[in-house]
Amino acid sequence: MWQYIVRRICIGVVVLMGVSMIIYGLIRTAPGDYVSTLTSSNPEVTQEMVDRLNELYGLNDSIPEGYAKWAAGVFRGDLGDSFIEQKPVAEVLSSKMWISFWMAFPAYILQILIAIPLGILSATKQYSKIDYAVTTIALMGMSLPSFFFAAILQRIFAQGLGWFPLSGMKTARMDYEGFALMLDMAKHLVLPVMVLTVLGIGGLMRYCRTNMLEVLNEDYIRTARAKGLSESKVVYKHAFRNTLIPIVTILGGMIPGLFSGSMITEGIFGIDGIGNTALTALRGGDIPYIMGSTLFMAALTLVGTLVSDVLYGVVDPRVRLK
């Protein structure tokens, strides 16, 4: 098991190097760099100052040179300083990722609470009206563009009914503290959490349904029925527990992704998480932050698949990882 994990991590490092090379190469080929965006609107900036800034930000190096410097820094645990925030990238990432997490985590819990029972229900009543209704809702959630759903929610609940704020993280004019501040922030998070929940529910629900159907077709379920167990015991005690194996692995694999933020939803609701800051960085040419955040997102994807593979081995004793 440990050997397997170590090997996967080694492969992961190689993959991350590939990812970062592609992104670095692409960013540096774009002529609109941070220094020229910074200086273009200011006529008092002299060429010397531009040169000094370029030197400071390492934009004078050729692309391979710049990448080598950056990668050497990463191996020393230094992701560089963000141009825009003027702080170490690692520091910015570690503070923003919790904001993204607290937006994604309630959605994750809600998804589990709604999707699993519905998935089980529609599998046990396959091809019934309930199954069709649940499937339609799930597929609709999967087919909604996030920004469009966000707009509808904003129109109804923020502009129409005035229950929740349109965007932002806290009410600007109020100086809430302690519990009141938490309540205020929670209120701001309701709509984004709704978006994430509805968009994510479909996939999980379909996954539960497919796996439950598979288990229900197994021989041991027929045996359980044949020996006269009640239907609820067959479903909840024998079938559901075996369905949990793939479900737990996929749920575990989703956890790292909760930190990676979502650009569009965060952007619409003005939530200052990883996705939104990455969007600003991309628009402003903040190379160290773009590199840091994309590396972070890619690493989270890798960790997610690793976690779910390892969990599979842990939960299902028949699976041996090598």
Add this chain to the structure above:
Amino acid sequence: MAKDINLEKVVTPGQLVRKRFLRNKLAIVGVFILLGMFLFSFVGPVFSPYGEYTMFYFTAEGEEFSSEDTKGYDPAGSGVTIANKQFPSRTHLLGTDKDGRDIFTRLMYGGRISLTIGFVVVFFQITLGVTLGGIAGYFGGKVDNLIMRLVDVIYCLPTLPIMLIISSLLIAYSIPQTQKIYWLTLVMGLMGWASVARLVRGQILSLREQEFMVATEATGIHPIKRIVKHLVPNVMPQLIVVATMGMGSVILTEAAYSYLGIGVPFPFASWGNMVNVVSDTIILREYIFMWLPPGLCILVTVLGFNFVGDGLRDAFDPKMKR
């Protein structure tokens, strides 16, 4: 006895699949949705009295004319105003947008672009994925390792940042607006083949071990013929499902890009860039007819693809009863 078999009663696998698919009500609904959307987008513009870019104006006396049918008025004349943000009426079924173009007409042209991009990108993804996944699965060894690492890298690349960087590259190298769509489809195709390749490789790895493949090897069939004639048809069901669902997700992704302003460029209509106007809170509140219809079009079309894809998956699955 062989002659007792009633050949008319023998059901081929294809017929079985068709029968199962036709029994699925949701899938049939999906087929009708898609047919409707195709007719609307590809045949609809023929019957539309206006063009994609036709702009409407009011004279000082309040008479309406368009850039195509000026009725002797001059759009730049004095007292002439752009007939924008008009509410739905007999002449403009869904009103006009903020530049004075007919929304209903643009909806059709937007559908054309969204559906075409969907087709081209999915075709591209499938071709690349089948070729590379097939090579990796069939030949194994070093080639397999190399291709799968490439797949890992592509799989981990965060798509939105890449698209944003590429779009700024296109601006920097002043690529004309008309060519941007080709770049968009190219990049989307390049970013999306990884999951197809994984699927094909996995299938081929398991098929390779089966007896009929040993037989093809023993009879000395050329490797290319073995792949094309004996392996690919066995992966076809999964590929069809992936392609159908992929159409939906490509349309969603394109819409998200257009929403961020990096997708289909103005003045071309696409459903995504038509919903884009919601970032203006006044339009979000007062002009629902401007953003709700294109959003619903995206939702309904993607839902159609998902219904059909889901139905096909159930129909192809030999384990499914009915």
